[in-house]
Amino acid sequence: MAAAKGTGRKGSAGRRAGTRAIPPSRRVVIAGGGLAGLALALSLARGGAGGLDITVCDPALARPAPGGDASRASAIAAGARRMLETLGVWSVVAERAEPILDMVITDSRLADPVRPSILSFAGEVAPGEPFAHMVENDDLVNALAAACREAGVTLAAEGIARFVAGPERVLVTTASGAVIEAGLLVAADGARSRLRDMADIGWVGRSYDQVGIVATIGHERPHEGRAIEHFLPSGPFAILPLATRDDRHRSSIVWTERADAADYLLQLPDEDLREEVERRFGLELGEIALLSPARAFPLSIGIARRFVAGRFALVGDAAHVVHPIAGQGLNIGLRDVAVLAETIIDACRLGRDVADEEALLAYERARRFDTVTMGLATDGLNRLFSNDLLPVRLMRDLGLGLVERMPAAKRFFIREAAGLTGAVPRLMRGEAL
Template structure:
């Protein structure tokens, strides 16, 4: 494809109004300003984000990006820093859960390696910031698109069309845009589901995150901000998919008893805040992250197991890398869908994505079982890591998104 000079006001259309799509829209406006007209298309934009029960671990690199984009100040009011983390490995019936690995929570002095933020609050802050920055928020899905001489003709389900120099798929793991573009998906189901809920408990969590490795999969307890005087945590409960319908069909008090068996009594009595929701778990990656005037970000490009809490964070690294590549192209007088800019984005993200996928897949295979030899090996390995402070600091920086070729936004630098 020939590299051609741009005219002012090229449009970028982003299909998907979740955290990744809104963050990308905001980053592009901050980087390119009026040179780009940015539209986010999602039928959910017109709905209240408060119905989302999930919370996400925002790593230090992603937090730095949100701070540069002017979102963090609003989001921080509902954010809870992770001050430390412990890892246990046991059977569900074991009376004691020995701690094999501990991490303190600082990637730099005074900077926690992650904060827990409820998705609804972050999406609300991003929508507000996008509106202020001049991003168009369209409450409609993309119905279809077709290649034109210098971009894409994009048609919306609610009617109307627009000419986009770049179309971005940020519409999740079952991306319609990816499918319509003919980009193949390589993946498989884990036969597991992630059960997500918010828990109220009697005693404060003091910023501690806990990862209980159980035979069916990890049970994570993640600290949330107190609300209405109540201490709160988010749980991500990995369970065998075949057992989930029976669990969700339990009476409320019986389901709470199952949660309590896994949650433990360290924080006192517990109660469910809202209902438990289940999400299927799998691993997958798109064969290509880019096409002709097309780019994939977030779950549309890759899906990993939540065992390390990195799914959203690698999606936000996509956002930072794509925004940097597109902004540089626009400043050189090139269109945002410039072929070399998109190729640079794919090169920047492919290795990191595959590496994280392999790592989380291996961890899930290693820990989601009850084979005695494997338990002995993994517990020995956890104990050895716990005695190696330099290695633990490396893991903390890796989890914080501060290892390797870090995009400028993730370093806290403006584009």
């Protein structure tokens, strides 16, 4: 269906596309220059089908390359790391990435003097291969953008104003009025996707009465690659290891807090906020310091009613959002990218259109079950652990204690967290498209 009315004038983008004499059936426009959008562009550009023209549109591409703000970092699971390695990006960020060598889970109240470990995981899915690495988002975005330019992807520093999808092409009008005739438009423009709304694709979800607070913490002693998740009544408090920088031992925190309490906490003077972090962080790593501003974002769960429409597809947060309790938001978005790129490249090799209907529906079928399952799992975990009811506490601690005594179950959960279970797409197996 048409997503918007009007096509505007043909500007520089339209003339550029015409001079390259590439048919719309071989052209893909991606809205969103974040991790998912850039990863998709690079996957398609290096996919081996040949002759694809890829454009990424995002006003943020006009800004100077970010740097120095380590408040946002992500856990890159082993499957996603294999994908980035296959795309030639991992080597650029590997030196600044920190492997997660083991993970410890506690369940306690904030005032408890001792937080005993009730479950721990070894951190390798194979000898010498950690199940995840921590990578600062700025580093990964910059590496992907540079690789896209090298691969011939056009990075346009403007948004998309509207588009009209027809049976043979989609006409994409940029904010400057330029028109690009493409075969496929992909929305990777985040949870509040404008393009998803333009395509009249519904959204099912709800907001949690919780806020995620992220920051980078300095501490006296090395973390030795250990991740810790403290389950507290207000929500999980995760401590995730970061690479040492400027001789500072560092960790990233992802702190889930009730919305009303978060408003109060974020208005505290720096030293008072540091003390609140220390109460949750603990003293195991010595004295701590806030190395970045604490940033907050509302938490929610949601999924698009459809992942595809006529010559249109959703990836990443534009298709789904989950609670960060399992650290899987970015990884399931990159799995979207791997599956969509694989279906598009395979269709092109058979001489089909980049928006081949059968291929897009196959992408949707492949991803909906996985994302619904992950959404329900993280929602259930959040409900289970974000409360202080004694019967629930006893039940969950008993369950975690049983898992601690079952090595086979622990290996399964590690492989699941690493993104190496189920129908793993080729890129996440470390295979080129």
